[in-house]
Amino acid sequence: MAVPDETPVEASPPKRVYAPDFLTELFRNPLEPGYADAAARKLRDGEPVGARKRVTSGVLALSLVALGFLLVVAYQQTVADEPARSTARAELIEQVQKRREITAALQEQSDRLADEVSALRERQLSGEEAQRLRDTEAATGLAPVQGSGARITVGDGPTPINPVTGERNTVARVKDSDLQLATNALWSLGAEAIAINGQRLTATSTIRQAGEAILVDLRPVTTPYEVVAIGPDDLAEDFRTGYAGRFFEQLGGKYGMSFDAREADDLRLDAATELKLRVAETSAPPPQPSTFSSSGSASTPAGPSRSSSEGGR
Structure with a gap:
C-alpha cells in the first residue's frame, strides 16, 4: 500500500x-x-x-x-x-581683457571724433542754424537732454513655482506690451524725451519680448523698469490719473506688481547710441547736366528723389 x-x-x-x-x-x-x-x-x-x-x-x-x-x-x-x-x-x-581694452580705446576715439565734428559744425554754421540743429538732435534722440519731468517705475510681482510641474508662474511679470503702453502714454501727454533703464528711445526704437527678457533696441533691461521722461510739470500726475496709470494700479492690486509715478527734477537723458534710417528724401534734386538726343533736342534726366539705406531694421 x-x-x-x-x-x-x-x-x-x-x-x-x-x-x-x-x-x-x-x-x-x-x-x-x-x-x-x-x-x-x-x-x-x-x-x-x-x-x-x-x-x-x-x-x-x-x-x-x-x-x-x-x-x-x-x-x-x-x-x-x-x-x-x-x-x-x-x-x-x-582675450576678454584685451577686447575690453580695445573697446574702451575705440570708445574714447569715437568720443574724441564726435567732439571734433561738433566743433567743426559750430565753426561752419551760424548761431541760428547751429541752435536749430541742436534742437533737432535733441528731439530725435541724437543729443543728450536735461530738464524736469516724470519718473515711472514698474516691477515684477511674485512669481511662485508650481510644486508639481516646477514651472514658474509669469503672469505677474512686466511684459513688453506694458512698457509700450507706458511710453505711448507719456508721448501722448507731451513728453519730449524718454528713456527706459537708461536706453534712450528714438523714432525707430523697438520694445520686444525675447523669452523672459525684454529688449529695448536689442539691449536687455531688467526689473524694476524705470521709464524716465522729460516733459510738462504735471506729466507724472497726468500719467497716474490716466488710462496707463489706472492699468498699472489694477495690475498691482491683482498680481502684486509694483508701480510708482512721481515728479522728478534735473533729469538727464543720454543720447541714443545708434539711429539707423531706412528712407531718406531729398528736399530738391541735384542739378543734372543736359544731354542731347539723336534728334538734337536737349533733355535733362530726372534724378532720384528717394533713397534707402541698408542698415534699417
Whole structure:
C-alpha cells in the first residue's frame, strides 16, 4: 500500500497586490519583493560555503580591483587634463581683457571724433542754424537732454513655482506690451524725451519680448523698469490719473506688481547710441547736366528723389 509523501511543500511567497491607493500601499509595505525573497533564501540556506563561497569572494575581489583600477586611471586623466584646461581658461580671460581694452580705446576715439565734428559744425554754421540743429538732435534722440519731468517705475510681482510641474508662474511679470503702453502714454501727454533703464528711445526704437527678457533696441533691461521722461510739470500726475496709470494700479492690486509715478527734477537723458534710417528724401534734386538726343533736342534726366539705406531694421 502506497503511503503518501507527507513532506511539506514549500508554499510560494504571495504576490503583492496593490491597492487602488498606490502611495498608501507603498508606505505600508516599502520592501521590494525581490529583497524579501533574497532575505528568505539566505535565512533558509545560510551563508555560501565551500567552492561557492570561494567563487563569490573571487568575483567580489576582482570587481573591487577593476573598480580601483578605473578610479586610478580616471584620476590620472583628470590630473593630466588640468593644465590644458587652466591654460585655455587663462587664454580666454586674457582675450576678454584685451577686447575690453580695445573697446574702451575705440570708445574714447569715437568720443574724441564726435567732439571734433561738433566743433567743426559750430565753426561752419551760424548761431541760428547751429541752435536749430541742436534742437533737432535733441528731439530725435541724437543729443543728450536735461530738464524736469516724470519718473515711472514698474516691477515684477511674485512669481511662485508650481510644486508639481516646477514651472514658474509669469503672469505677474512686466511684459513688453506694458512698457509700450507706458511710453505711448507719456508721448501722448507731451513728453519730449524718454528713456527706459537708461536706453534712450528714438523714432525707430523697438520694445520686444525675447523669452523672459525684454529688449529695448536689442539691449536687455531688467526689473524694476524705470521709464524716465522729460516733459510738462504735471506729466507724472497726468500719467497716474490716466488710462496707463489706472492699468498699472489694477495690475498691482491683482498680481502684486509694483508701480510708482512721481515728479522728478534735473533729469538727464543720454543720447541714443545708434539711429539707423531706412528712407531718406531729398528736399530738391541735384542739378543734372543736359544731354542731347539723336534728334538734337536737349533733355535733362530726372534724378532720384528717394533713397534707402541698408542698415534699417
